Amino acid sequence: MAKKDTTAENYKEVLAQIGFDTETVKTKRTKPEPLTLLKAFELLLEMAEDSKLLPAMFTRAKKLTDFIGRILDITPTQAVLFAIILNGDRDEYVQMDYISRFLACKNVRLLSYLNDFDALERKGFVSCKRRRDDHGFRVPMHVLDALKENRRYERPNLSGLTIEQLFIQLETLYIKRDEMEISIDMLAEELKSLFDKNLHLHFCQLIKNYKLDDDDMMLLVFFAHKLINDSDDAITLSQFSDVFDGSYMYRNARNQFRSGRHILLKRGLVEPNNEEGMFDGHSFHLSDSSKRELLGELNLKVEEPCVPRGLKLHTDIVAKTMFYNPTEQAQVARLQSLLDENQYADIARRLSEKGMRTGFTCLFYGAPGTGKTETVLQLARLTGRDIMQVDIPEIKSKWVGDSEKNIKAVFERYRRAVKDCEKAPILLFNEADAVLGMRKEGAEHSVDKMENAIQNIILQEMETLQGIMIATTNLTGSLDKAFERRFLYKIKFEKPSLEAKRSIWRSMIPELDEFQAQELAEGYEFSGGQIENIARKKAVDDILNGDQGINMVTMRSYCDSELIDTRHTARVGFC
DSSP, X not given: OOOOOOSHHHHHHHHHHTTOOSSOBOOSSSOOBOOOXXXXXXXXXHHHTTOTTOHHHHHHTHHHHHHHHHHHOOOHHHHHHHHHHHTSOTTSOEEHHHHHHHHTOOHHHHGGGHHHHHHHHHTTSOEEEEOSSOEEEEOOHHHHHHHHTTSOOOXXXXXXXXXXXXXXXXXXXXXXXXXXXXXXXXXXXXXXXXXXXXXXXXXXXXXXXXXXXXXXXXHHHHHHHHHHHHOOOOEEGGGGGGTOOSHHHHHHHHHHHHHTOSHHHHTTSEEEEEETTEEEEEEEEEOHHHHHHHSGGGTOOOOOOOOOOSOBOGGGSOOOOOOOOHHHHHHHHHXXXXXXXXXXXXXXXXXXXXXOOOOEEEEEEESTTSSHHHHHHHHHHHHTOOEEEEEHHHHOOSSTTHHHHHHHHHHHHHHHHHHHSSXXXXXXXXXXXXXXXXXXXXXXXXXXXXXXXXXXHHHHHHHHOOSEEEXXXXXXXXXXXXXXXXOSEEEEEOOOOHHHHHHHHHHHOTTOOHHHHHHXXXXXXXXXXXXXXXXXHHHHHHHHHOOOOOOHHHHXXXXXXXXXXXXXXXXXXXX
């Protein structure tokens, strides 16, 4: 119906159109008096009482329902129902039982008019209190004020809001939902309408762009509302009942969160609160990335986690010839073959089809200087994969809780890198001794608890990894069993054999002849990293003093110096 201007001047026109005297309405009980909305409802009530909503009543009341309908834009049935609710006790909700008794009809008959009740609620003319066994209705005071002024109540324009005003509206809606004054379907409608009217706000744009279904959207917004309006950053599963009605919807959301299968968890929008790094399955909050992305307009102080600053491009890695013992050579060659993109993608697909984990987790372990890190670099170069390297000491923070956030942020950023890169990059935990060692039973000190928490988070992330993770460590006997089980490939790097050492000497210092290289290889138990140190010392002396060629006395002095360095100084060379 078209909206009518209900100023005093236009009432005459409206009354004339529906056949009423343009000045007054005459009834048996009263003298002529001006027709107003409230008077029209009073007259309609007299006709509707005990009418059972039969067609004859609507025929007799047509002029009144037309009059009300033209002004309020509601149907005749809605006009009757509204009149009955308006007639109820102002301090109580009008129950369905009252309405059926007033009309002298069965409750079941009113069920066919539920859509009419919903329409009145959507227009803002009534508010509804939902109970398991009954519904109650009342007319809000602002609607009564409009009726007293003979005008239609118009819902406020909620477009062009500031982000602060938007969250005030969210609080109003969720309070109504908590008090059962708005249905779950109507809450979804109200939220979507609110966001559509305020797409100038980044928050509203993101909520729409996430393309979540209604239930998931309402739950995500609930997390944001509770954080901003109630300072609640630990939402328990029981609080989900504040959003959902019906036991199925509540149980479904609760069970998906408990199992970690809910879409909000999978997309990293929400994460569990952790107790010493363990998934507790009881309380959850918006992830730090969600807070920064969704709530940036509110200038929340969310500390940036310590994450690797960038990817090391495979094209920037300098080619080096690596020398391995036979067993290592075979294992490294096989791993290189598996990381070839065509083979890797095919294996990941087939593992997924079998319901198995698709992540490649590899451990390189052995003595210092045996080429573990350099092997990772050369594998990345040869397979065309960039590297995200994690600095464990940098991840660990003196502030309690920051280390856990940092390590979670590392995996979160790696997930984005896997999604954005043409080929999955390699996540490298270099010199990971500090996180791969035995977890401490019954940890009481904060540092021990922090390290246990970091280990628990890494273990969880390895379970769901989609990509390639390689860790290097010098540990040989104290590797935590939980990590040992989760590494798919484990390669032990031994000190180089005599033949390998001879090749490394000639590779690092090409001026050495076969016999000189053999003498040095037999005389010193050096790793590749130590041989590289000696080659660098010779190069520095040649730069300072000119190329002196090979002098075995000088070479042995370099070697003896390296032996001293290993006894009395920190470890040198590469891992």
